[in-house]
């Protein structure tokens with residue numbers, strides 16, 4: 001008698017309820033969760049110029065962008081377009097805004113979600129640390145327990 005009841009394939013589905021940690025209510029424009037140009041990131045992006053660095057070309061003092069390929073600080077398209085020119089001249093397409101720490105890809109023409117793209121997190125953290133004196137509040141990939149239910153205070157406004 002062949003015992004054919006052995007088709008017990010196990011599917012262990014562990015569904016953790018982490019779904020809505022970062023709700024879409026933050027009001028930011030759609031940021032991409034991937035980008036084909038991350039290979040152009042500089043290798044040591046933990047060392048970056050301070051966020052109040054002036055534009056390397058015109059010395060505009062504020063709201064500049066950091067080129068994530070060569071770490072030049074350049075002004076925005078609303079000032080003298082030096083970051084945009086830099087992209088056109090060099091092909092460097094990834095830039096971090098020192099005004100709100102968002103990352104823009106000129107090639108994708110889109111913002112990139114620093115919370116979802118692991119390669120961007122070191123420079124985001126570095127910039128956040130320089131700008132605000134502390135690391136950013138989110139932790140997504142460090143294995144930190146996201147659902148510690150002890151603080152049910154619900155004080156999660158940002």
Ligand SMILES: [Zn+2]
Nearest residue numbers: 035037105108
């Ligand atoms: Zn891109």
Ligand SMILES: [Zn+2]
Nearest residue numbers: 055058075082
């Ligand atoms: Zn400039």
Ligand SMILES: [Zn+2]
Nearest residue numbers: 067069070092
């Ligand atoms: Zn560059």
